[in-house]
Amino acid sequence: MAATRRLVNTVAVITINHPPVNALSSSVRHALVEEFGKASKDPTVEAIVLNGSNGKFSAGADIREFGTSAIKTVSLEDINGTIEASQKPVVAAIEGIALGGGLELALACHYRVADIQSRVGLPEVLIGILPAAGGTQRLPRLIGIPAALDVIVRGRHIPATEALNLGIVDEVVQGSAVDAAIQLAQKVIGLPLNKRRLSTLRISSNLNMEDFLDTTVEKTKKQFRGAQAPMACIEAVRASVLLPYHRGVEKERQLFLSLWATGQPQAQQYAFFSEREAAKWSHPSGARWYSEEPKLVRTAAVIGLGTMGRGIVISLSKANIPVIAIEQDAYQLEMGKKAVNSLLEREAEKLKQQGFSPGSKLASVHFTLAFGELQDVDLVIEAVYENMELKKEIFRKLSSVCKSNAFLCTNTSGLNIDEIASVTDRPNQVIGTHFFSPANIMKLLEVVRGQQTSLTTIATAMNLGKILGKVTVLVGNCPLFVGNRMLGPYLEQASYLLEEGCYPETVDRAMEEFGFAMGPFRMMDLAGLDVGWRSRTEKGLTGANVPQGTPARKRLGNRYSPLADLLCESGRFGQKTGKGWYQYEKPGGRTARPDPWVKDFLQKYRKTHQIKQQPSNQEQIVERCVYALANEGFRILEDGIASCPEDIDVIYNNGYGWPKYRGGPMYYASFVGLPKVFNTLEKYYKANADVPSMKPAFLLKKLAAVGGPPIKEWRLQVGKPVNKL
Numbered sequence: 001m002a003a004t005r006r007l008v009n010t011v012a013v014i015t016i017n018h019p020p021v022n023a024l025s026s027s028v029r030h031a032l033v034e035e036f037g038k039a040s041k042d043p044t045v046e047a048i049v050l051n052g053s054n055g056k057f058s059a060g061a062d063i064r065e066f067g068t069s070a071i072k073t074v075s076l077e078d079i080n081g082t083i084e085a086s087q088k089p090v091v092a093a094i095e096g097i098a099l100g101g102g103l104e105l106a107l108a109c110h111y112r113v114a115d116i117q118s119r120v121g122l123p124e125v126l127i128g129i130l131p132a133a134g135g136t137q138r139l140p141r142l143i144g145i146p147a148a149l150d151v152i153v154r155g156r157h158i159p160a161t162e163a164l165n166l167g168i169v170d171e172v173v174q175g176s177a178v179d180a181a182i183q184l185a186q187k188v189i190g191l192p193l194n195k196r197r198l199s200t201l202r203i204s205s206n207l208n209m210e211d212f213l214d215t216t217v218e219k220t221k222k223q224f225r226g227a228q229a230p231m232a233c234i235e236a237v238r239a240s241v242l243l244p245y246h247r248g249v250e251k252e253r254q255l256f257l258s259l260w261a262t263g264q265p266q267a268q269q270y271a272f273f274s275e276r277e278a279a280k281w282s283h284p285s286g287a288r289w290y291s292e293e294p295k296l297v298r299t300a301a302v303i304g305l306g307t308m309g310r311g312i313v314i315s316l317s318k319a320n321i322p323v324i325a326i327e328q329d330a331y332q333l334e335m336g337k338k339a340v341n342s343l344l345e346r347e348a349e350k351l352k353q354q355g356f357s358p359g360s361k362l363a364s365v366h367f368t369l370a371f372g373e374l375q376d377v378d379l380v381i382e383a384v385y386e387n388m389e390l391k392k393e394i395f396r397k398l399s400s401v402c403k404s405n406a407f408l409c410t411n412t413s414g415l416n417i418d419e420i421a422s423v424t425d426r427p428n429q430v431i432g433t434h435f436f437s438p439a440n441i442m443k444l445l446e447v448v449r450g451q452q453t454s455l456t457t458i459a460t461a462m463n464l465g466k467i468l469g470k471v472t473v474l475v476g477n478c479p480l481f482v483g484n485r486m487l488g489p490y491l492e493q494a495s496y497l498l499e500e501g502c503y504p505e506t507v508d509r510a511m512e513e514f515g516f517a518m519g520p521f522r523m524m525d526l527a528g529l530d531v532g533w534r535s536r537t538e539k540g541l542t543g544a545n546v547p548q549g550t551p552a553r554k555r556l557g558n559r560y561s562p563l564a565d566l567l568c569e570s571g572r573f574g575q576k577t578g579k580g581w582y583q584y585e586k587p588g589g590r591t592a593r594p595d596p597w598v599k600d601f602l603q604k605y606r607k608t609h610q611i612k613q614q615p616s617n618q619e620q621i622v623e624r625c626v627y628a629l630a631n632e633g634f635r636i637l638e639d640g641i642a643s644c645p646e647d648i649d650v651i652y653n654n655g656y657g658w659p660k661y662r663g664g665p666m667y668y669a670s671f672v673g674l675p676k677v678f679n680t681l682e683k684y685y686k687a688n689a690d691v692p693s694m695k696p697a698f699l700l701k702k703l704a705a706v707g708g709p710p711i712k713e714w715r716l717q718v719g720k721p722v723n724k725l
């Protein structure tokens with residue numbers, strides 16, 4: 001049964017029963033209509049409590065039903081209307097989650113009681129839609145416009161205590177929310193319900209509402225560049241101010257339908273399900289996520305407390321895993337300790353505000369210089385400088401001090417995992433755990449399997465990612481893995497565009513208007529230009545080891561852009577030096593301003609090398625950069641480094657500031673049409689045979705030749721994942 005009913009004294013308890021998250025599918029909605037109908041007719045019932053089975057109220061509408069005919073049967077808003085109009089008081093007992101349609105259902109109830117661990121919210125915006133079962137009309141009437149806008153436009157999950165402060169719930173309890181709801185229901189039997197029916201309330205405010213909403217529109221446009229759903233949310237909330245409830249609901253529905261027509265919800269919902277699928281990893285051997293048991297990680301260590309190590313320590317502590325943190329000398333240890341402790345204090349403060357004792361949620365961190373103290377830890381994550389010799393030295397040490405069943409992980413952003421593993425006594429227990437900066441905030445974790453990495457090690461690292469709350473993707477071992485490898489051709493095109501007449505700000509603007517959080521040049525300035533320069537110097541692409549007589553713009557017969565090298569030679573490393581592709585207010589400054597020096601430098605460069613100026617327009621910039629990115633994605637699939645296109649999209653959506661409403665680079669290529677992507681790349685490559693990264697990948701050619709099948713069908717063409725290393 002999708003919903004059940006039992007009687008406790010004179011209170012009917014209706015329970016939604018649709019595992020795993022009690023999504024409000026068509027069968028649940030039918031069952032709710034039936035059970036509420038029976039309860040309201042039953043003369044022995046004086047009040048009703050609504051809850052969800054297995055400690056979860058509801059995750060909202062069943063997302064898989066969108067775009068199908070099932071969504072049209074029994075509207076959730078009609079059910080909400082019936083509940084709200086009930087003559088018998090209805091109390092929602094919120095445990096676990098009340099999200100989206102789940103919270104809308106609870107808002108239709110006359111009272112809401114929440115368990116202290118629960119979270120509520122209207123996260124529809126994150127899957128490209130807006131709350132469309134009355135949420136945009138009821139919530140503003142309950143908590144006012146500014147607070148409702150914050151909840152609806154950001155789509156965040158709100159902890160129970162904050163929900164109480166905002167007035168979304170009436171009571172927060174430590175024990176059973178259902179028992180508390182039954183008690184409350186009994187108490188309110190016979191009391192008038194008019195003021196508890198949110199749709200009948202008037203919005204009162206001292207604000208100049210139109211001005212406030214217009215300002216919010218402007219701010220939101222900037223913040224969520226190109227995303228339609230946040231704007232639709234504001235328009236729906238505006239309707240709650242201007243229109244009576246029922247007309248507001250009509251507007252909400254219209255906005256839902258027009259959003260659907262943009263294609264953005266489909267892309268975001270693809271992204272949502274792809275993230276969940278990524279956790280269900282597969283291995284070239286045929287092993288799958290369910291066939292391998294992860295080992296429990298009770299204690300961990302982090303080596304190196306720089307930019308990455310600090311965030312990794314915080315992530316582990318927040319997941320209640322005690323950490324030993326190691327540095328190379330007393331000064332670095334002190335610096336790391338200060339940074340970690342200040343981040344931990346902030347986390348503790350947040351927990352206190354949510355009504356928790358930080359000690360029960362944040363595990364301890366022990367700082368030391370002594371590797372000998374690592375003998376009992378279950379897992380180590382190394383995050384020292386990106387240098388193979390140093391990493392090998394650390395792994396040799398770990399191999400000798402750690403217990404034999406400890407897992408050894410490296411946070412390298414692209415070095416060979418097999419080479420690192422080769423110096424240890426347990427290459428099968430070595431794995432890459434590639435976090436993104438800042439590691440305590442960024443959602444993505446690329447788990448990199450080496451040739452000898454065991455299935456248990458993979459299962460343990462993937463499970464650790466889940467425990468840390470990361471979106472975790474298993475990838476194969478190749479230089480730079482998946483995300484960073486794809487950046488190569490993308491950044492190469494960005495540099496060529498400058499050579500041909502564009503400026504950093506023109507390229508960045510085009511990519512940011514496309515939806516990227518940051519254009520390529522701002523991104524390079526943020527990451528530090530010296531990092532890539534060092535790597536190119538080591539590879540002999542620039543610096544003293546370049547053979548004499550090598551043309552400035554050629555390496556090994558292929559086109560090469562020395563622009564970034566020239567910038568570094570002038571001491572321009574990006575934000576850290578206050579100058580890079582842009583100028584900043586000071587070293588470490590964050591506000592990028594176009595730099596006349598760069599303009600002059602580019603003009604002289606083009607003149608010196610007699611480059612014909614043919615600046616590309618916005619569409620051409622986006623095509624060249626994005627198709628280059630996707631083309632490398634096809635190669636990665638061919639090589640078996642990523643096991644499906646969805647994994648690549650998950651990586652880009654969560655680690656590289658790709659606009660989720662465009663699904664990811666592979667989804668986007670599919671959306672544009674693979675024949676078009678293929679033809680554009682082919683045309684470019686024919687005219688530029690010295691740019692091999694733009695040669696259309698074989699897999700792209702194959703898929704384009706059959707008309708570009710939907711992304712789900714690509715796997716059939718890719719074949720079984722293989723590791724070609």
Ligand SMILES: CCCCCCC[C@H](O)CC(=O)SCCNC(=O)CCNC(=O)[C@H](O)C(C)(C)COP(=O)([O-])OP(=O)([O-])OC[C@H]1O[C@@H](n2cnc3c(N)ncnc32)[C@H](O)[C@@H]1OP(=O)([O-])[O-]
Binds near residue numbers: 020023097
């Ligand atoms: C005009 C037309 C009228 C429209 C009416 C609109 C009504 C309403 O306004 C719209 C909505 O409610 S929109 C909805 C608004 N709500 C949201 O956006 C909430 C979305 N959900 C979440 O944020 C997270 O899943 C939770 C926090 C719920 C659980 O996190 P966790 O504990 O880490 O677990 P997990 O691994 O994440 O999920 C477990 C399994 O459940 C699956 N699944 C989950 N939710 C689903 C759903 N709603 N549906 C279906 N399936 C859903 C998930 O795929 C996975 O399946 P698998 O086959 O096992 O892989």
Ligand SMILES: NC(=O)c1ccc[n+]([C@@H]2O[C@H](COP(=O)([O-])OP(=O)(O)OC[C@H]3O[C@@H](n4cnc5c(N)ncnc54)[C@H](O)[C@@H]3O)[C@@H](O)[C@H]2O)c1
Binds near residue numbers: 309386411435
């Ligand atoms: N910074 C990023 O955005 C980023 C992103 C993903 C991965 N990574 C990778 O993470 C690793 C660390 O990068 P980072 O940016 O944090 O570097 P960082 O320079 O900020 O920090 C490195 C830390 O390692 C410490 N260290 C050096 N030798 C040590 C030793 N022998 N024992 C203990 N500690 C030692 C240093 O004192 C320093 O604090 C690198 O492999 C890097 O490629 C970096």
